[in-house]
Amino acid sequence: MTRKITRVLVTGALGQIGSELTDELRERYGRDNVVASDIRSDESSPVVTGGPWVVLDVTDPETVEKTIVDNRIDSIFHMAAILSATGEKNPQLCWKVNMDGTLNILETARRNNLARVVIPSSIAAFGPETPRYNTPQETILRPKTIYGVTKVSGELLCDYYVRKYDLDVRGLRYPGIISSETLPGGGTTDYAVEIYYKAIEEGRYTCFVKKDTMLPMMYMPDCIKATMNLAEADFDDLVHYSDFNVGALSVTAGDIAESIRKHIPDFEVDYEPDYRQAIADTWPTGVDDSAAREEWGWQSDWDLESMTEDMLRKLRMKLLF
Ligand code: NAD
Ligand code: SER
Secondary structure: OOOOOOOOOEEOOOOHHHHHHHHHHHHHHHHEEEEEEEEOOOOHHHHHHOEEEEEEOOHHHHHHHHHHOOOOOOEEEOOOOOHHHHHHHHHHHHHHHHHHHHHHHHHHHHOOOEEEOOOEEEEHOOOOOOOOOOOOOOOOOOOOOOHHHHHHHHHHHHHHHHHOOOOOEEEEOEEEEEOOOOOOOOOOOHHHHHHHHHHHHEEEEEEOOOOOEEEEEEEEHEEEHHHHHOOOOOHHOOOOOOOEEEEOOEEEEEHHHHHHOOOOOOOOOEEEHHHHHHHHOOOOOEEEEHHHHHOOOOOOOOOOOHHHHHHHHHHHHHHHH
């Protein structure tokens, strides 16, 4: 049976996805019914000023429990994490936040009989032995980053809670997310956002992966749509739970630069790959998302050209006016 989402906690709400997801959740369920949280605060952010807000470290189980009980929360969107590039610089912190944090969220949800928990996974769950093209839903999961290790472990843990405790847990393997509102927080795919900012601010960009590096990407409106469509799907229709492949774009860094040049013809890009190239080389170029299409009707709305036009329009408003 699928229970209704009524009182929501968002963790990691000041992050790239959490900030826009909080906005959408407040629209859907009512401003006062969505408690945003993060380990840090930012008084200038609408996430903090636009509704209930608490500072919450997800690695602290007592405060997680108290926040859920005090705010009568029935659903959690767990966005707090350490991403791939930052994770390689501090693997112990990545494990602590991503694994202890996820376990605390699942345990609190189990003890308090919550209606829904949404916990994202990532294309980082894949590794060099995974088929790189049209990567299947069921495939080899042997990531080489600590972030990827936590994402595979997280998927398995979430599925365990579904089967062992009948907890309603769901999640997507997000591709690299491209957005105009909040900068990304230390991932390998950050270049795909930075390139738009630099195109407008400086007319040139030094990209930290090679021109022909192709990765799966998705524009934020599609990311929010996918998250909400999965969160609100009928649980009985799901065969998978926490590990849905979701596809939108498969583009190289050079493809993004070329699409920007259609609007800014003088835009210059050079390529100086760093340690993040080795991470990108272990991830797929695109994924087979037929399970998401069949089980909860996934389809993307944005292609590279429409995304670039929208990104440049929004960033011009934000950066130049
Ligand atoms: P982000 O790095 O932008 O935001 C993460 C937030 O978590 C930050 O605001 C940070 O302050 C917070 N945080 C860190 N440690 C914390 C702690 N101990 N307690 C509470 N908050 C803490 O990340 P994001 O891009 O918004 O990612 C959200 C989720 O989506 C993560 O699970 C991430 O792995 C996944 N994901 C993101 C992408 C992407 O391209 N953005 C792609 C695949 C998967
Ligand atoms: N965008 C994320 C990262 O690069 C993928 O999970 O870490």
